[in-house]
Amino acid sequence: MEFEEYLKGKKIDSEKYKAAEPKQYADFKGLFDQMHPESFTQQKLFLINQIRRAYKFEEIEEIKKPTPKPAMRPKIKPLKPKTS
Numbered sequence: 001m002e003f004e005e006y007l008k009g010k011k012i013d014s015e016k017y018k019a020a021e022p023k024q025y026a027d028f029k030g031l032f033d034q035m036h037p038e039s040f041t042q043q044k045l046f047l048i049n050q051i052r053r054a055y056k057f058e059e060i061e062e063i064k065k066p067t068p069k070p071a072m073r074p075k076i077k078p079l080k081p082k083t084s
Helices: 003-009 014-020 022-034 037-054
Strands: none
Touching: 003 014, 003 022, 014 022, 014 037, 022 037
């Protein structure tokens, strides 16, 4: 996973962030490349939340809601009288 993809997943606009704070961006990118994304999130969670508020990702993707399947009605067989 690339750092830009990670930021997009955290709803941070990487271009705005990179332009506004290039030193912090480079430091975080270097750390991110050296560790697992979950470890990076655990270490920088408080800072990530601040960055998200400052450089919010504005692109809105359409989210498709799954359409529920129609409920199936039980099939009832008509009873035939027993003939003896």
